[in-house]
Amino acid sequence: MWQSYIKHFKDYLRLERSLSGNSVEAYVHDADKLREYAELHELPGPAEITEAHLLGYLKYLTELGLAAHTQARFLSGIKAFFKYLLLENLIREDPSELIESPALPRKLPDVLSYPEIEQMLSAIDHSTPEGTRNRAILEVLYSCGLRVSELTSLQLTNCYFDIGFIRVVGKGDKVRLVPIGRDAIKYTEIYLETVRNQLDVKKESEDIVFLNRRGGQLTRVMIFLVVKAAAEAAGIAKNVSPHTFRHSFATHLIEGGASLRAVQEMLGHESIITTEIYTHLDRDYLRQVITEFHPRG
Numbered sequence: 219m220w221q222s223y224i225k226h227f228k229d230y231l232r233l234e235r236s237l238s239g240n241s242v243e244a245y246v247h248d249a250d251k252l253r254e255y256a257e258l259h260e261l262p263g264p265a266e267i268t269e270a271h272l273l274g275y276l277k278y279l280t281e282l283g284l285a286a287h288t289q290a291r292f293l294s295g296i297k298a299f300f301k302y303l304l305l306e307n308l309i310r311e312d313p314s315e316l317i318e319s320p321a322l323p324r325k326l327p328d329v330l331s332y333p334e335i336e337q338m339l340s341a342i343d344h345s346t347p348e349g350t351r352n353r354a355i356l357e358v359l360y361s362c363g364l365r366v367s368e369l370t371s372l373q374l375t376n377c378y379f380d381i382g383f384i385r386v387v388g389k390g391d392k393v394r395l396v397p398i399g400r401d402a403i404k405y406t407e408i409y410l411e412t413v414r415n416q417l418d419v420k421k422e423s424e425d426i427v428f429l430n431r432r433g434g435q436l437t438r439v440m441i442f443l444v445v446k447a448a449a450e451a452a453g454i455a456k457n458v459s460p461h462t463f464r465h466s467f468a469t470h471l472i473e474g475g476a477s478l479r480a481v482q483e484m485l486g487h488e489s490i491i492t493t494e495i496y497t498h499l500d501r502d503y504l505r506q507v508i509t510e511f512h513p514r515g
Contacts, residue, residue: 248295
């Protein structure tokens with residue numbers, strides 16, 4: 219039902235509205251993400267979707283970490299979809315009519331564009347040991363969407379670079395496997411071989427990946443300082459923090475076409491839905507999502 223309605227919606231936009239190819243794809247993308255959410259949550263077809271369902275979807279996007287402007291764009295596509303259904307007499311009422319777009323923040327957005335990510339990475343001074351380490355840190359943050367605590371506690375024995383995965387211990391000691399991109403692997407291996415191997419590593423930090431110059435585990439504050447310094451060096455005026463990389467990771471994947479289900483799994487967000495709704499995703503599928511949809515996959 220969903221796919222049939224979306225197909226006819228696409229034809230309507232292209233033939234009757236005469237929209238550009240990019241605009242058509244954007245509207246269809248937004249409608250398809252709602253379809254995906256509805257199927258994951260076993261919601262009814264388009265004709266039975268209610269305002270409450272749509273509000274639940276917006277809450278879901280918020281908890282995934284998507285910025286308000288991204289949610290507003292998604293909602294715009296959804297509103298166009300239901301207006302079309304109403305026009306074609308496929309629904310009696312438009313469930314999106316009274317839903318307002320999320321309030322756009324007055325402060326600068328905390329999601330970086332991909333060019334801004336590249337600016338920050340390029341601005342790092344690789345001639346110093348700290349610079350080599352910091353490049354690897356930012357690559358891993360953006361490649362894997364990690365929380366700060368997950369990055370600082372990342373262990374060598376949990377890095378499976380040969381198969382492109384890391385084992386992450388998240389909130390509540392929940393463990394998940396996350397794909398890691400080729401660039402993150404490359405710069406982390408450079409750091410391990412040229413910097414970490416030269417440190418006098420403290421016994422309690424022997425299995426920790428990223429260390430300070432004294433061979434100890436990095437603190438959360440240190441990661442914040444690393445990110446802030448990289449943003450300043452790149453001339454980025456946004457309010458950038460380590461969590462900005464996590465938000466950017468999720469936003470770029472979803473806007474690029476990755477499934478909500480896969481991003482949910484990789485972020486380790488279990489509070490959004492009950493565990494039963496999400497079945498286990500195999501590693502090949504997660505790796506495919508990163509390869510296809512992540513800018514540095």
